[in-house]
Amino acid sequence: MASRPTSEPSPPTLPLEHLAELSSAAGEDRALLALRNQARESLTPLLLPDRARHLWRYTDPTRFLPDTDPTDLTPTDVGPTWRLEEPLSVAGLLAGGALRVVEVDAHARKAGVVVEDLHTAQASEFLGKAVSESHGFVEAINTAAWRGGVLVRVPAGIELEHPIRLRIVAGPLTVPRVLVVAGEGSSFEIIEGHVGGDGSRGKVLGVTEIFAESRANVRYGLVQRWDPGVVGHLTTRARVAAGARFQMSLASFGGSTFKADVGAILAGEGAEVETTGVAMGGDEQHFDHHTEHIHEAGKTLSNLDFKVALTHAARSAYTGMIRIARHAGGSEAYQENRNLLLSHDARAESIPELEILTDDVRCSHGATVAPIDPEQLFYLQSRGLANLQAMRVIVYGFLDQTLARLPQTTRERIEALVAARLHTE
Amino acid sequence: MSDSSQPVFSCKDVHVWIADKEVVKGVDLEISAGEIHAIMGPNGSGKSTLANALMGHPAYTLEGTVKLAGEDVTSLSPDEKARKGMFLAFQYPVAVPGVTVASFLRAAVSAVRGTETPVREFRKELLSRMEDLAMDPAFAGRYLNDGFSGGEKKRLEILQLLMLKPRFALLDETDSGLDIDALKVVAEGINAAASQDVGMVLVTHYQRLLNYVRPHVVHVFMDGRIVRTGGPELALELEERGYDWLEPAAAGGV
Numbered sequence: 001m002a003s004r005p006t007s008e009p010s011p012p013t014l015p016l017e018h019l020a021e022l023s024s025a026a027g028e029d030r031a032l033l034a035l036r037n038q039a040r041e042s043l044t045p046l047l048l049p050d051r052a053r054h055l056w057r058y059t060d061p062t063r064f065l066p067d068t069d070p071t072d073l074t075p076t077d078v079g080p081t082w083r084l085e086e087p088l089s090v091a092g093l094l095a096g097g098a099l100r101v102v103e104v105d106a107h108a109r110k111a112g113v114v115v116e117d118l119h120t121a122q123a124s125e126f127l128g129k130a131v132s133e134s135h136g137f138v139e140a141i142n143t144a145a146w147r148g149g150v151l152v153r154v155p156a157g158i159e160l161e162h163p164i165r166l167r168i169v170a171g172p173l174t175v176p177r178v179l180v181v182a183g184e185g186s187s188f189e190i191i192e193g194h195v196g197g198d199g200s201r202g203k204v205l206g207v208t209e210i211f212a213e214s215r216a217n218v219r220y221g222l223v224q225r226w227d228p229g230v231v232g233h234l235t236t237r238a239r240v241a242a243g244a245r246f247q248m249s250l251a252s253f254g255g256s257t258f259k260a261d262v263g264a265i266l267a268g269e270g271a272e273v274e275t276t277g278v279a280m281g282g283d284e285q286h287f288d289h290h291t292e293h294i295h296e297a298g299k300t301l302s303n304l305d306f307k308v309a310l311t312h313a314a315r316s317a318y319t320g321m322i323r324i325a326r327h328a329g330g331s332e333a334y335q336e337n338r339n340l341l342l343s344h345d346a347r348a349e350s351i352p353e354l355e356i357l358t359d360d361v362r363c364s365h366g367a368t369v370a371p372i373d374p375e376q377l378f379y380l381q382s383r384g385l386a387n388l389q390a391m392r393v394i395v396y397g398f399l400d401q402t403l404a405r406l407p408q409t410t411r412e413r414i415e416a417l418v419a420a421r422l423h424t425e
Numbered sequence: 426m427s428d429s430s431q432p433v434f435s436c437k438d439v440h441v442w443i444a445d446k447e448v449v450k451g452v453d454l455e456i457s458a459g460e461i462h463a464i465m466g467p468n469g470s471g472k473s474t475l476a477n478a479l480m481g482h483p484a485y486t487l488e489g490t491v492k493l494a495g496e497d498v499t500s501l502s503p504d505e506k507a508r509k510g511m512f513l514a515f516q517y518p519v520a521v522p523g524v525t526v527a528s529f530l531r532a533a534v535s536a537v538r539g540t541e542t543p544v545r546e547f548r549k550e551l552l553s554r555m556e557d558l559a560m561d562p563a564f565a566g567r568y569l570n571d572g573f574s575g576g577e578k579k580r581l582e583i584l585q586l587l588m589l590k591p592r593f594a595l596l597d598e599t600d601s602g603l604d605i606d607a608l609k610v611v612a613e614g615i616n617a618a619a620s621q622d623v624g625m626v627l628v629t630h631y632q633r634l635l636n637y638v639r640p641h642v643v644h645v646f647m648d649g650r651i652v653r654t655g656g657p658e659l660a661l662e663l664e665e666r667g668y669d670w671l672e673p674a675a676a677g678g679v
């Protein structure tokens with residue numbers, strides 16, 4: 001029964017033997033166990049996606065199959081301790097399959113900000129509603145077997161000056177779940193940072209759901225800087241209600257194989273989504289980013305700017321979906337993806353995907369894949385900058401146009417990562 | 426240190442190929458400190474090719490010898506030449522989006538001077554040079570040449586000349602696309618540099634700039650060669666008569 005998936009003709013199954021124990025050990029209620037069981041059923045038999053399907057054309061799905069039973073309760077090491085260096089409204093650390101540290105500052109506590117262990121939180125109204133097991137096999141595995149989760153809930157009308165920071169430490173097999181609920185008219189920044197990876201191995205299958213209720217203003221950062229060698233898949237979906245604004249910042253740096261499936265559903269009239277991303281890959285890193293902006297309501301606006309810079313033999317695939325529903329007239333959607341190749345061996349692909357079901361829209365998209373411009377290099381070199389320094393300046397500028405649109409704290413963090421990455425090239 | 430009798434720049438028998446095409450066909454130059462030479466010639470004659478190749482553009486193949494203050498720099502990279510005191514003002518300055526004028530200039534000044542200038546000192550110097558060139562201080566925060574007008578680009582080239590303080594500068598059509606006010610400002614910058622002993626070559630195909638900058642030597646450049654060398658009066662003659670009267674001389678020189 002505990003056999004790993006093989007290439008035999010009979011469909012593989014996933015061992016999720018200890019699901020009930022996992023659920024009861026974590027103190028979960030019956031409804032949550034039912035949700036897990038439902039997801040497990042969707043995985044039996046385990047049908048992997050057809051590689052011809054666009055979402056999986058660039059990355060082998062078997063890379064994300066767990067090597068061990070994710071419900072196995074053998075305790076795992078707790079990740080590194082976390083020293084907080086900046087004022088935060090909330091700090092939450094998910095490591096070793098549990099929510100380890102939670103700090104809530106006085107202002108946030110008084111304002112009624114809730115940060116709870118997701119295993120025992122009252123969250124059935126939201127959990128699985130933005131990402132369910134039907135999303136895909138990775139999301140189904142997560143929904144069945146997630147371990148270590150956090151609920152962050154900011155009450156209506158609350159504005160947080162300092163960001164909320166969640167740190168998720170990758171272990172040998174990490175299946176984290178994050179749920180964020182932004183009450184009506186609330187306003188805050190939340191950064192989900194992925195680190196660690198047990199030196200050189202580690203697998204992460206993460207799912208994050210975000211609900212921005214009407215007129216909320218949520219600035220969400222997803223920063224991935226795993227150790228080399230980590231294989232991971234992260235899915236984020238935000239549901240953005242009427243008049244709410246959701247700003248998403250992606251920064252991808254680490255791991256060996258990384259697939260991200262991030263997006264927002266503009267569910268209410270006047271919702272706005274802005275996605276800004278940078279990815280920097282080197283060595284033999286493989287990145288596969290998919291974004292979705294789904295306009296389900298009228299007069300909604302989405303904008304996406306995603307930049308990728310690659311060195312060595314790094315690979316990147318980007319697919320960007322814009323869907324505008326028939327009844328979502330008066331909407332606008334813009335998408336731009338640019339890829340800068342810093343070496344002969346780096347490769348990038350960019351595929352826009354538009355499903356526009358109404359004429360009453362304004363929509364544009366653009367994609368470029370190009371090596372570094374030799375005229376730019378010559379210009380900077382003629383001013384005394386050595387080749388490598390000139391390349392850094394160009395890459396920094398390339399990414400900075402995108403970074404400039406981020407909230408200050410995320411921006412500083414990401415800029416430091418970009419600088420560090422460029423200095424090691 | 427070089428002795429003062431030695432030219433700050435010289436090149437001998439310089440030929441330049443773009444792929445298989447010989448564009449520059451044997452050029453000799455010698456420029457002393459504080460001296461201004463003008464190279465005038467029709468479009469397409471190879472002036473920019475010469476300037477870019479002298480600076481070390483990797484797309485061009487250069488044969489011959491290039492010396493800075495007596496030192497052979499022929500095979501050095503563009504950044505090494507810059508650090509040894511050579512400067513090229515581009516005919517078409519290149520945009521580098523996302524990089525501000527101030528941060529770029531600070532990196533360039535540090536690289537060329539070989540030391541980090543303290544931020545505050547650098548800013549003071551930058552703002553003062555910008556004022557000399559009648560540039561809005563907000564300019565320092567704009568992305569390098571990104572969306573700049575032709576005149577703004579040329580002013581920025583002169584700003585770089587004044588900040589980097591080279592020994593020798595090649596200015597490729599720094600006068601083109603300027604209105605009369607901008608032309609005067611650019612000319613003042615060039616004269617200021619010359620008064621500080623920078624040796625300069627002004628590449629141009631108009632006489633206009635030479636109303637404000639008095640060159641010591643004028644070279645006429647056609648079809649990849651210097652076909653005539655004279656004093657400032659040669660520029661005026663070109664203005665009156667064009668280049669056609671020189672064509673046979675060029676052909677006869679082969």
Ligand SMILES: Nc1ncnc2c1ncn2[C@@H]1O[C@H](COP(=O)(O)OP(=O)(O)O)[C@@H](O)[C@H]1O
Nearest residue numbers: 443448466467468469470471472473474475484
């Ligand atoms: N990068 C290039 N590739 C191919 N041909 C070029 C290139 N640069 C210049 N040329 C050619 O070399 C000749 C000289 O051009 P250029 O040096 O720009 O002349 P000028 O500056 O005197 O107007 C022209 O025939 C031009 O077409």
Ligand SMILES: [Mg+2]
Nearest residue numbers: 472473516598
């Ligand atoms: Mg030219």
